[in-house]
Amino acid sequence: MKLALNTATVRKQWNLAQIIDGCARHGIEGISPWRDQISDLGLKKTASMIRDNGLTVSGVCRGGFFADKDWKSDNLRAIEEAHELAAPALILVVGGMPQGSKDLAGARKHIRDCIAEVLPEARKAGVPLAIEPLHPMQVTRAAVNTLEQALDMCDALGEGVGVAVDVYHVWWDPKLHAQIARAATRILGYHICDWLPSTRDLFNDRGMMGDGVIDLPSIRKGVESAGYRGFQEVEIFSDPDWWQRDPDEVLRTCVERVARC
Amino acid sequence: MKLALNTATVRKQWNLAQIIDGCARHGIEGISPWRDQISDLGLKKTASMIRDNGLTVSGVCRGGFFADKDWKSDNLRAIEEAHELAAPALILVVGGMPQGSKDLAGARKHIRDCIAEVLPEARKAGVPLAIEPLHPMQVTRAAVNTLEQALDMCDALGEGVGVAVDVYHVWWDPKLHAQIARAATRILGYHICDWLPSTRDLFNDRGMMGDGVIDLPSIRKGVESAGYRGFQEVEIFSDPDWWQRDPDEVLRTCVERVARC
Numbered sequence: 001m002k003l004a005l006n007t008a009t010v011r012k013q014w015n016l017a018q019i020i021d022g023c024a025r026h027g028i029e030g031i032s033p034w035r036d037q038i039s040d041l042g043l044k045k046t047a048s049m050i051r052d053n054g055l056t057v058s059g060v061c062r063g064g065f066f067a068d069k070d071w072k073s074d075n076l077r078a079i080e081e082a083h084e085l086a087a088p089a090l091i092l093v094v095g096g097m098p099q100g101s102k103d104l105a106g107a108r109k110h111i112r113d114c115i116a117e118v119l120p121e122a123r124k125a126g127v128p129l130a131i132e133p134l135h136p137m138q139v140t141r142a143a144v145n146t147l148e149q150a151l152d153m154c155d156a157l158g159e160g161v162g163v164a165v166d167v168y169h170v171w172w173d174p175k176l177h178a179q180i181a182r183a184a185t186r187i188l189g190y191h192i193c194d195w196l197p198s199t200r201d202l203f204n205d206r207g208m209m210g211d212g213v214i215d216l217p218s219i220r221k222g223v224e225s226a227g228y229r230g231f232q233e234v235e236i237f238s239d240p241d242w243w244q245r246d247p248d249e250v251l252r253t254c255v256e257r258v259a260r261c
Numbered sequence: 262m263k264l265a266l267n268t269a270t271v272r273k274q275w276n277l278a279q280i281i282d283g284c285a286r287h288g289i290e291g292i293s294p295w296r297d298q299i300s301d302l303g304l305k306k307t308a309s310m311i312r313d314n315g316l317t318v319s320g321v322c323r324g325g326f327f328a329d330k331d332w333k334s335d336n337l338r339a340i341e342e343a344h345e346l347a348a349p350a351l352i353l354v355v356g357g358m359p360q361g362s363k364d365l366a367g368a369r370k371h372i373r374d375c376i377a378e379v380l381p382e383a384r385k386a387g388v389p390l391a392i393e394p395l396h397p398m399q400v401t402r403a404a405v406n407t408l409e410q411a412l413d414m415c416d417a418l419g420e421g422v423g424v425a426v427d428v429y430h431v432w433w434d435p436k437l438h439a440q441i442a443r444a445a446t447r448i449l450g451y452h453i454c455d456w457l458p459s460t461r462d463l464f465n466d467r468g469m470m471g472d473g474v475i476d477l478p479s480i481r482k483g484v485e486s487a488g489y490r491g492f493q494e495v496e497i498f499s500d501p502d503w504w505q506r507d508p509d510e511v512l513r514t515c516v517e518r519v520a521r522c
Contacts (some may be wrong), residue, residue: 102476108435135431137398140458140474170395174410197401202460208365213401215363227487 002060003258005032006191006235007037010103010250012243015039019247020049026251030058030231032091032189038081049086057087057163058231059101059189063129064092064142066106066114070097075118082127088230089130090122091164091189096140112153115161124162130188132164135172137202146170147179154186162186165223166235168193168206171214180222187228191235192216192258204239209257216261232258262481264519265319267496268298271511273504277302280508281310287512291296291492293352293450299342308346318348320391320425320450320494322482325353327375332356336379339347343388349491350391350449351383352425368404373414376422384421388500391449393425396433398463400417407431407441415447421447423447426484429467430477431455441483448489453477453519454494466502470518477522493503493519 063078069104082090097107134142194212277298324339343351395403455473
């Protein structure tokens with residue numbers, strides 16, 4: 001499985017141009033950029049830099065946030081950008097409940113309806129939408145929280161929509177392996193990092209592969225057996241540690257750890 | 262539904278004798294003490310003080326932690342204590358993976374085996390065991406993380422074992438209401454508090470009922486419809502807020518909020 005870098009991993013140290021250059025230097029063949037970085041560098045320039053450095057886009061982060069007012073125009077733009085970058089998927093972080101609401105079931109229905117509404121445009125553009133279940137502790141950021149729930153949504157929505165499997169969000173799930181098998185070729189992205197037993201922050205304290213307690217080889221095996229043939233993408237949000245380090249050290253460590261784990 | 266206090270809610274301010282007295286003064290009719298507090302006050306003394314103040318034990322916290330070396334003797338002692346206090350259930354916080362392990366599935370199998378091993382003693386003592394699924398972010402403290410998983414375990418174990426439903430741990434679950442209905446009279450405890458959207462700590466940042474985003478009336482209705490006739494027990498771990506306040510204010514607020522939510 002080829003290695004990709006989710007640009008969030010060194011976003012505090014480098015801009016997108018530097019990250020693209022870094023990936024090329026470290027032999028990382030895939031890249032998954034965030035839209036704010038794409039916007040800063042410019043869409044055309046991003047596409048040409050990625051191409052000129054021999055990299056492949058493994059995903060675009062992110063569409064979604066369907067609780068926001070301008071969700072529709074924003075997601076249509078995101079689909080265009082993902083198309084322009086020839087991304088194999090637009091990753092959806094689906095958003096939570098609107099301010100002041102306690103209606104979680106309603107938020108979830110709204111999310112499904114919103115995806116249904118932009119799905120025809122995504123199909124036309126040839127951009128699969130990847131619903132990414134987020135860890136239940138991040139439910140206010142994304143109200144899809146298990147693979148099973150995401151796949152139920154996919155079943156209801158039909159062609160052109162799948163899931164992103166991020167080990168950080170799903171590793172704890174007793175039904176993980178069964179749902180990975182169920183997902184089969186609907187797996188549109190596979191993201192890796194590790195869960196630190198000492199985790200103290202709900203968002204930005206992810207570990208480097210091998211430093212935590214996730215059984216990465218077993219999940220990878222499951223994803224491969226399911227039929228996934230894309231990249232494994234390192235995505236580490238780490239305020240106390242990896243965002244503080246020399247980004248070349250971070251990329252070198254990613255490459256080493258993936259070879260080892 | 263009558264109100265009970267889980268003694269963790271004011272454990273930083275009061276000892277168990279003060280908490281029993283506080284419950285009586287504030288008209289809180291049930292109490293769920295922790296075993297370290299019971300040990301400090303003495304088991305006989307705890308039983309008599311609770312009785313003399315006209316309170317009912319709604320649960321004993323906690324058995325479990327099956328990854329610990331002395332899990333068996335400790336759980337047998339916990340069963341005796343729960344029996345002595347006429348508790349309707351011994352709450353199990355089941356423990357995570359042993360140090361250095363990445364075998365989550367193995368830890369889960371071990372948990373089930375351990376419960377099976379002490380269950381005959383629990384049945385003899387007339388003490389139902391309540392498996393409490395903990396939030397997936399607390400998987401290293403308890404590797405049972407959804408109601409569905411807990412109930413599957415109950416199905417395998419048979420009579421004398423049920424679940425504790427703590428809204429904090431399960432409110433996010435898309436299958437919550439279906440699993441509460443499935444649990445039916447196997448619900449042995451119902452714990453309430455709230456989820457703060459601003460949560461910054463994985464363990465000790467719970468909110469007071471009404472301050473967060475959990476739809477408490479809807480979950481309570483589900484639990485009642487399932488056939489639960491026990492107490493609703495306030496359990497708030499709150500380092501930054503409620504553990505810093507005057508405990509009489511905390512208890513007063515619990516009573517007010519339960520009346521309102």
